[in-house]
Amino acid sequence: MSTLSIFYAVLFYVATLLLVVGLARKILQYMRSPAPLKIPTTPAPTTSTGVAYRMAREVVLFESLFKSSKWTWIFGWMFHFGMLLVLVRHLRYFVSDVPGWLLAIQPFGKYAAIMMVAGLGGLWARRFLVDRVRYISTPSDHLMLALLLGIGVSGAMMTFVSHTDIITLKIFVLGLLRLSPQPLPESLVLMAHLAMVATLMIIFPISKLLHAPGVFFSPTRNQADNPRERRHLADWAAKLEK
């Protein structure tokens, strides 16, 4: 097996480890830090079912963003749901027997790449065109968009322009999963794609991509509006009563 294949195998093990451990640590931190006061942004649902429904609307429809900025919403939603479809389509590399439904969505997934890339383009354009967004953009905001665009464009290249050897790739991926690394197809575009994907995985838990787990822990969105009905007391606050 080539050094390059070994390098990529190691890279993906390291990236996965950093992603999983990093995310787990962050999620544990969010779970453990107390929310001493009731601070849902009202009007808020009064029951936990209502809260689940509100959260679902935020995560699936980006409801609050829809209220604030239609352009950001359109581009943001295109990007995220394009990406989601793409990722689902990618599952075919990770299972040995591809189930029927996964096969069925393959043709749609293809065009999701265009949606994702267009959405990213729109979001990036805002960072230059809107003075307020330009003011708050840091170099890392630009790099993040560049990275995702890089992943999207390199992926789309393989889909629409120069196909890679999917069979060998699948053997490589399944090999990783079975802890017996196999050779990677020799394709520059694929290598670029994978290097960028690994980078994304590594920076995920140390960047603003924490918005993905973060939204579920946001007290203004995940608390029920019932402070008169229930006494809500954090441990550190209860100690003040002693």
Added chain:
Amino acid sequence: MAVREFEVAKLTGEIKVPALQEGTMAGIKGFIANEKIQEALGYPGELVEDWHDKAISKMGELLGKYRSLQVFMDACVHCGACTDKCHYYLGTSDPKNMPVARQELMRQVYRRHFTFAGKYFPKLVGAKDLTKEILDDWYSYYYQCSECRRCSVYCPYGIDTAEITMAGREILDSVGMGQKYSNEILGKLQRIGNNLGLPGPAIINTLEGLEEDVLDDTGIPVKFPLDVKGAEVLLITPSADFFSEPHVESLIGYAKVFHAAGISWTMSSHAAEAGNFGLFIGSYENTRKAAMRIRDAALELGVKRIVVGECGHAWRVAYSFWNTMIGVGDGADDEFGKKLQDQLDHSYPQPAHICEVTHDLLTRGVIKVDKSKNDDRVITFHDSCNVSRASRMGDTPGGQFTIPREVIKMVANNYQEMAPGTTHEATFCCGGGGGLLTDDLMEVRVKGAQPRMEAYKEVVDNNKVNFLALICAICKAQFTKVLPYYGYDMSMVGGVHQLVSTAIELPGLGEGPAEAEAAGDE
């Protein structure tokens, strides 16, 4: 520190998003609290020598105590959705008044000290160590935020800049940089029992004066009871209601409502304040300490119900925090909570907003009104931020919008809504909330009021509105001061219960009150 001159924008009736102009509000800051004020709240009297380390360790402490702060520091993607949502940005064009930029003042330091990326790649992610300039920026811009939560409505992750402002102020306090206005008032509240520092005899005096005024006016002996043991209702209202115009008109309104409904009630000289500036400076301990007076008064007087007068942030503290902090509410299974909750009558919401009480009495026909008495008024209603976005009235979400409006419509004939996008959960702050209601911040207040004033102008011009109905002591004080800057008369401002007061029919002399069985004997 001299307060500089400034220009007031000419209203157009339309809210426009300005192009940003850096530094327009840089260095604008309220007076710093002196040693005496600071120490009364348990903070250092002046900037401590090791402020840098103290501030960072305080930040660490708060990150561990408040999930909101921890998640909000991490989650922002700089999407910009909040950038045009803050009335202080809209009114000043200063980019540091954009919610995300206000957060960034703290986030840059958070990144530097608490994240991997900020420690090793500070330039890349915009991380900076805390310098004296940044600390001064904090003091400036964390006191140009009214903690109104408008930004939190629009952020896709619900990031509430008010939480970050509160943390910022708490860190500033802990290194000795307190704000004179908020901290002095909070000290008075904790020491004397109300924001104005009124001693008991002064309150008695005022209330007796009010009884005479109302008797002269109506011929009916409406009482303003104080410290009456065994009363059914304890009314907790902002102390401004005792002295300031137009606040006092609403106090008269509450008294008439209780009188007409035959509900026995009392106020307390020990807890003669609904407001609680502990919220503004983000200090759990200080908020709780101030609120404890209300618990003590309720236990002492043996009341069955606690009702809160017209005040926005006070209603937030009462509705959202009282159950947690002092046990006013329902559902406690611990000794501390039960001690008070066993005494309260849980067939009523605890605590209840005065609008909930009046709404219920009007709907059930227990009190009667003559709507035509308000016919000289064309009324619009300004939703107070803390009521709209941090609390509720009634049983269903959004009751905080419908109940006060229904009360107005039940006591008056002419009502007009301001433009959508400036009311309900999208309401614009009056510009003076969150501890900014001080003359040394007049420029911030006047400019921050501009979006609300634009919406108001529109209904004044197009619908002949001449009365701005409010349910907040701060809104009342702010608008009476700020309206004249925009060319309106301050007499246009008043409380919802001022309207109730005008229209309510009081049972005549000799007649029993409407709900005789409910009176006195409980």
